[in-house]
């Protein structure tokens with residue numbers, strides 16, 4: 001199976017402002033794809049383009065191989081949670097789901113199943129949404145997205161308003177969904193949340209994709225930075241072990257291996273270590289921190 005969600009060179013301009021700048025990424029079946037970026041990065045805009053709610057200026061997005069708007073009965077195939085607070089405040093949760101079931105043509109018995117799935121009691125389901133907590137609204141939004149048992153879920157900040165237990169619940173729900181072959185694209189502005197749930201991560205900042213890959217790849221260290229009493233000798237010892245070594249400008253070496261291997265090589269070479277650390281262990285975190293810091297600065301100046 002190919003990509004269930006494909007965003008292909010999408011640019012979105014609002015007048016002179018470019019909200020999305022040549023954005024491309026995919027979400028694949030059987031995986032949770034985390035869409036990570038600080039406030040205002042363009043996550044919601046990109047998800048709205050995927051769901052056919054915002055037209056791209058150039059480029060295109062497809063779901064299940066075609067533009068969302070051209071899917072026959074898209075509600076049956078794609079579950080959306082784009083704005084949990086947009087639900088009609090005067091309706092009860094049950095009414096919202098029943099209406100959703102009628103509109104997508106799914107069996108109304110799914111309403112009770114779905115309520116149970118998201119942990120809303122029937123007493124809660126019979127309350128008006130204006131009296132819901134944010135967490136309950138979020139659960140109802142997830143219920144609405146799951147109602148038609150879709151193959152694809154697109155969820156914008158689904159963890160907002162959930163307490164730690166709620167977040168854990170959502171994580172296992174989405175994991176199960178992906179393990180059954182479903183495709184999940186979910187956004188968050190919190191790295192910690194995304195890295196715990198996502199198989200793949202797409203990082204967006206200022207309307208551009210700044211990194212993407214598997215979570216393991218993005219979090220993995222890329223080599224080891226080492227400083228020793230005799231770097232030249234250590235470099236030879238590492239080369240003897242077929243480890244690629246480059247000199248770090250600030251002093252020391254970057255070895256394309258793990259710290260333990262560098263330590264062993266140093267021991268054999270009789271060289272004392274002055275510094276030893278994973279090269280880019282904090283790469284994703286630092287990159288994300290920089291993105292967040294620069295957008296916070298822009299925010300403060302605006």
Ligand SMILES: Nc1ncnc2c1ncn2[C@@H]1O[C@H](COP(=O)(O)OP(=O)(O)OP(=O)(O)O)[C@@H](O)[C@H]1O
Pocket residue numbers: 014017019037038039040041042043044045046189
């Ligand atoms: N209709 C619009 N007209 C003009 N600018 C818009 C419009 N919609 C979004 N933007 C701008 O596009 C940028 C991206 O917004 P978007 O909501 O996609 O970001 P986000 O990553 O979802 O952020 P957040 O986490 O705050 O929801 C923002 O600067 C926003 O002000």
